[in-house]
Amino acid sequence: MLHLLLPLLLLISNVVPSQSDIVESLPGFPGDLPFKLETGYVGVGELEEVQLFYYFIESERSPKDDPLLLWLTGGPGCSALSGLLFEIGPLRFDYSNSSGNRPVLRLNPYSWTKIANIIFLDAPVGTGFSYATTWTASNKTDTSSAAQTYEFLRKWLMSHPKFLINPLYISGDSYSGVIVPIIVKEVYDGNEAGREPPMNLKGYVLGNPVTCEVKDISQRIPYGHKTALISDELYESTKTDCNGDYVNVDPTNGACLADLEMVSICLEKIYLGQILEPKCSIITPNHTRLEWSRSILEENIIDVVSMPQQSRPWCRSYNYLYSYIWANDRNVREALNVREGTKPEWDRCNYSLAYTKDVLNSVVYHKYLSKTSLRALIYSGDHDLALPYVGTLEWIRSLNLTLLGPWSPWFVDGQVAGYSILYSENSKYDLTFTTIKGGGHTAPEYKPKECFAMIDRWFDYYPL
Incomplete structure (x- = not known):
């Protein structure tokens, strides 16, 4: 009997309670942070063997009124910290003042946290600072990852009940285009079934999304x-x-x-x-x-690190070097309250995940959601060859929604920022598709000002 109980006892001993901490300062940023940052873990799955790490940043405008976003970076396996530092978060690396092993951070004037509360989540397990306490818990699929993210969101909202009334949007980019619609369906169905807590789900946002590889x-x-x-x-x-x-x-x-x-x-x-x-x-x-x-x-x-500096042109991926240096610094990990010994090394994108892609086409989830009263924003950088906008527009058209207006330009500072088109279904569900002129994969990294204007207008139900 003892040999049967021992594995169970080991599992129980590995369970770590959820935790969260307020981060007031970070290495590389001068002074205290001018926004509220919380980091922590939420345990999900059987016996909470999966510990999902998150960064939560309150809106800098009105936390009690502004939308709540759950943000997933793609991959699968790309850290939420990448989305935070290179796309829509309040901090950026200051490349002109950074050198060697001393990355310097600055504020991002076009952070989406100026108008929204955002949870940046390291999911699936093995991404960023998220980890599993057992080998079997490390194995994930699209559907199981989505289910665990839904469990994370339920637990997070139960521990942060003041955000239950905020409009909720599930969002992400790249490979998250497969996962986000599954999560949205989980939340929607959970609300319909009366699962606790009730969530004020309003819609979803996807950037340069994978749908069917x-x-x-x-x-x-x-x-x-x-x-x-x-x-x-x-x-x-x-x-x-x-x-x-x-x-x-x-x-x-x-x-x-x-x-x-x-x-x-x-x-x-x-x-x-x-x-x-x-x-x-x-x-x-x-x-x-x-x-x-x-x-x-x-x-x-x-390969990027080993190449001689003088023999290479500037390439965008070289910007990512600072994230490896910064996130793997012991002082940074302590400041972020990362549990010591849980992740030997932080990767911007962990391509060695034990992960099975079991949803080969997520359009079926969009078709399901198009029968609801939710809203969707799909955007694509129009210079992205990895996930071209023409493919995204093709699957959107396959939903057979009602076209509400022509393909039209929208503007930022008097200049064309992209082209958008609006669809609807039974006057309830609506979907906005837009390109970001000059944007790449993913758009906010290339065109932060334009993407900020886009999301600000869309949240407020204004035309782009």
Whole structure:
């Protein structure tokens, strides 16, 4: 009997109660933080073997009235800290004043926390500072991760009841395009079933979202044609020879393979994240010609560090070096109240997760949600080759919603900031799709001012 009880006792001994702490200052930022930052863990799953780490920042305007956002960065496995520091959070690295191992932080004038309360969550387990106390708890799927995030949100709101009345939006970008609609359905169904606590769910926000990886990647070819990266002749030949499927290619279809090799030659030197920016030499020269179709985005930080400074152009991914230096500093971890010994190293994106993608197309969740009274905002940087806007617009059109207006420009400081279109279903559900002119993957990192204007207007039910 003892040998049966021992594993259970070990599990129980590993359970750590949820905790939260207020962070008043951070290494690299001068003085006290001018906003309220809380960090902590919430235990989820059986015996709470999964400890999800979060950063919560209260709205700098009116915490009791402004929306509450749950934010998930993509990947799967990219830390919420990346979204906080490089996209929509109140802090940025001050590159001009940072040097070597001394990253300096500054305020972001276009932080979404100026108008919203935001929970930045490290999910799924293994992301950022989140960790599991057992091996089996480390294994996750799309659906199980979404269920644990829903459990996190319920527990977090029960411990922060004053935010239960705030309008709630589930949000994220990139691979979160698969997870967020599942979570929204969980919250909506939970409310309908009377689960506690009741949540004031209003809608969801997705940026440059993955929906169906195979279709998303295939859209790089039509997008490359639209942006003059692929010629008319090659595009028409590829479309015909490959029957419109550029990923699941018949190995005996020599004409299609030949076309795709030419496509690879055209695209292989283009940076997927933003087609106008330089591509870093972080992939070995021995990769195959069909490399373009392998993944959404890849990054190898070791190769970036080892390259001689004088031999490389500036590349956006070099900005991420400071996040590795900063987040792995002992003083920073202590300031953030990270539990010692739980994560040996912080990664901006952990691609070694024990993770199974069991939702191959999340459109079915959008179709379900389109029958509700929720609202959705979908935005895409129009220079993103990793997840081209044309693919996002295609699945939105497949929902067969009612078009409420024409494709129209919207403006920031008198300049075109993007183009938007509004859809509805039975005068209840509405979906706004917009491009961010000049934006990449993901848009707020490239166009923070325009994205701030977008979210500010949308939250207030104003036209973009």
